[in-house]
Amino acid sequence: MTTADDLITLVRAYNPRTNEKLLRDAYAYGEDMHDGQFRHSGEPYFTHPVAVTAILAEQQMDDATLVTALLHDTIEDTKASFADVEAKFSREIAELVDGVTKLTNLQLTSAQSKQAENFRKLFMATSRDLRVTLVKLADRLHNMRTIKSMRPDKQAQKARETMEIFAPLAGRMGMQWMREELEDLAFRVLNPEARNSIIRRFITLQRETGDVVQKITADMRVELEKAGIVAEVAGRAKKPYSIWRKMEEKEQSFSRLSDIYGFRIITATEADCYRVLGAIHQRWRAVPGRFKDYISQPKSNGYRSIHTTVSGRDGKRVEVQIRTREMHEVAETGVAAHWSYRNGERVENQFAVDPVEWISKLTERLDDDQDHHEFLEAVKLEMYQDQVFCFTPKGDVIKLPRGATPIDFAYAVHTRVGSAIVGAKVDGLRVPLWTRLKNGQSVEVITAEGQKPQATWIDIAVTGRAKTAIRRSLKQEDRGRFIRLGRELARVGFENAGKKATDKALSIAAKTLAMESVDEMLAQLGSAEITARDVVVAIYPDLAEMPGDEIDANRAVVGLGDDQSYKRARCCQPVPGERIIGLTFKGKGVVVHTIDCDALADYEDQPERWIDLHWQEGTHTATNTVTLDVTITNDAGVLGRICTLIGEQDANISDLNFIERKPDYYRLMMDIDLRDAEHLHRVRTALDADSNVSEISRHRDPGLASVSLG
Known part of the structure; x- marks a missing residue:
């Protein structure tokens, strides 16, 4: 356990004028009050308040906050009373300790109505002194660090509470380091398999590629030296929970995540921040939509920094944060920067916000009659990201x-x-x-x-x-349309197999597929829940392995009128196997788009021009061009090998254009002729598996929508 001398040495390092006697008295009083009490781990209970105090001392907090941390459990768990603490120390410290006690007693994971009331009480209490919340956050952090000694059910409860309340609260207060650690500690309890998997993949990635962080950091330092800018550069891999959350949000595997590394550049002046930004963007391509200037538009908790994401070494995306030293101090400690000391003096950081003013923004409209549910929603609106x-x-x-x-x-x-x-x-x-x-x-x-x-x-x-x-409404409203469409798809499917879709054949197929009726089978066929091939094979299983004739490209789409022709939209380049929609144009026929094409936004108010289409079942010709955006390493023979890989998948490259040529990598657009979505998947998988392909995506350009009409 950290001794009183150790603690005072830690505090004197940033505040030589600390009240040493006050700290020693608080240490002795807390140790005496908790004498005979033990934690779940078997350690003396007083080790916990001391550890909480050390966490706050690392944030260079004032003496009153440190004394509160040493005593924060005395009123709740010992014979000490509010009056005792006030008489022994001061009214200020007694109120702070009492505030922490009240926060501890709030049942923040109870029923919704109770939770709303508790959130209200929490913020009303902290509006008097935010240091109460700082002590409570440090208390939760140490409890999460030592959570293994608790019962599994209690671990899960505390971890959920931490993830839902305390981690977002730390982030909202600007203490990002604490938020990340709380999230990671809770993640370790709630989903240990996912966390361990991500760590293992990191180890494998580092073994395969070397220390990417060190390489990119060195590259950035070189660029800053060229520009004559003096700055600190540091990088790190992002925390496991942060990566897992990105995987969930983007529905991507670990191997497809690009921005798993973060870099921070700390400058001397605000002007240098923008000079650094220019140097970084001049050397590496900026990722559109990933730039934020929190210097010109700071967050309400005082956070200031420039965020940008660029395609770094080998085309890998990396996030870069650029800020001054003062901005960095606020970014690390958030509103806690208001109480920070250095050399015995309160630090005057121009970017630190007034905590009273900050918390009052959350509570200024509160009164006793306000609906607690509304307050809870308002608080969550501020806290949850x-x-x-x-x-x-x-x-x-x-x-x-x-x-x-x-x-x-x-x-x-x-x-x-x-x-x-x-x-x-x-x-x-x-x-x-x-x-x-x-x-x-x-x-x-x-x-x-x-x-x-x-x-x-x-x-x-x-x-x-x-x-x-x-889906329920579509099934109810469109059942008749799906049955008609399914009957047509079945007819074509049987014709492709050289058979006829008679009523008897359809009835036998429905029974074989365990359908309630023929109409049920046709409805599922029309709504794409089953395929025409499923229906045919149900009667003629020998046809399952027989390749069919290739479908004429002019008959590849089902749902067009007899006098209608179609063209594939250039903007989204739909291929067989993807869900499609048609747009009619006078004298131009029908233009086929993928269902998620951005260009459809221009026609949302013209539903009469939309046609529901499907691709013909069967084998399509390899005439459907798709453009791939591929980034490869700049090494001898790489491009040739990539072209060979595509050819091995029975695909043809119809056009190739270099978009970027950099010392480390090439970025190029490749037009590839394919049969269907499965063919596209095979090509992309083959390219993705090559170690010299750092990034691959399907290129779609809404600006080409009008070109499709030509």
Whole structure:
């Protein structure tokens, strides 16, 4: 256990004028009060308050906060009273200790109504002195560091509470290092298999590629030296929980994640921050949409920094944060920077926010009559980053996952509202239905009588509630259309096999597939739940292994009129196997788009021009061109090997253009002729497996939508 002398040495390193007697008295008093008490691990209980105090001393906190940490459990767990602490020390310290006791007694994981009330009490209490919260966060951090000694069920409870409340609270206060550690400690309890898997993959990656962080750090230092900029450069791999969250959000495997490394550049002046930004962007390509300037627009907790993401060595994406030393101190400690000492003097950091002013923004509108649920939603709106809280025109709060759209919002209000949505206004402005909603926005749903859910909504919605309701409605409303479409698909499927889709054949197929009726089988066929090949093989299993004739490219799409021809859209380049939609143009026929093509936004208000289409079942010709954006290392023979890999997959390169030529890598656009989505998957998998391919993606350009009409 850290002794009183050790603790005082730690404090004197940043505050030589510390009240040594006060700290010794608090240490002795706490040790005496907790005498005979032990933790779950068997250690003397007083080791915990001492460890909490050491955490706060590392943040260079003032004496009153440190004494509070030493005594924070005395009023709750010992014979000491508020009056005793006040008489022994001071009114200020007694109130701080009492505040921590009250926070400890809040049941933050109870029922929703109780939780709302407790959140209200928590923030009302901290509005008097935020140091209470700092001590409580340090208390939770040490408890999470030593959680293994608790029962498994208690570990899970504390870990969930930490992930849902204390980690976001630390982040909201600007203490990012504490948030990351709390999240990682909770992640270790809640999902140890995922955490260990990510760590193992990191070890494997480092063994295969070497120390990427060291290499990129060296590259950045070289560029800064060329520009004559003096700055500190440091890099690290991101925490396991941060990586896991990105994998969940982006639905990508570890191998496809690009920005798993973060780098920080600390400069002397604010002007140097922007000079560094210029040097970094001049050397490496910036990733669009990943630039944020928190220097010109700082966060409410005082955080200032420039964030940018670039394609670094070998085309790998890396995140770069650029800030001054003073900005860095606030970024590390957040609102705690207000109480920091150095050389015995309170640090005057121009970027540190007034904690009283900060917390008052959360509580300024509170009064005894305010609805507790509204307050809880307001607090969560401030704290949580992985959820989106939007408002109805009446002021009701709707909680949605990140990435939610107005369709999800409408179904969250009521299923009838979701089914009848035809448009939406966000903060008073009309927006497309696939717009991603952001925290705090006001959403007005526009409905119309007679409107029914559209098949395209399934790919736009993200919530399970919305998707389930849409699918249910589509099945009910479109059953007849699906049966007719299924009958046509069955007819074509049987013809391709040299057979006829007679009523008897369809009846036998339905029984073989354990369907309730022929109509049920045709409905599933029309809604793409089964394929025409499934129906044919149910009667003629010998045809399962027989390759069919290639489908004429002019007959590849099902659902067109007899007098209609089609063209594949240049913007999204749909291929057989992907869900598609058609847009009619006078004199131009039908242009086929993938269901998620961004160019469809321009035609949302013209539903009469949309045609529901499907690809013909069977083997398609390799005439469907897809453009791939490929980044490869700049080494001899790499390009030739890549071309050979594509040829080995029976695919043809019809065009190739170099977009970027850098000392470390090449970026090029490759037009490849393919049969279908499965063929595309095989080509991408083969390229992805090559160690010299650092990044590969499908290139889509909404700007080419008009070219498709030519």
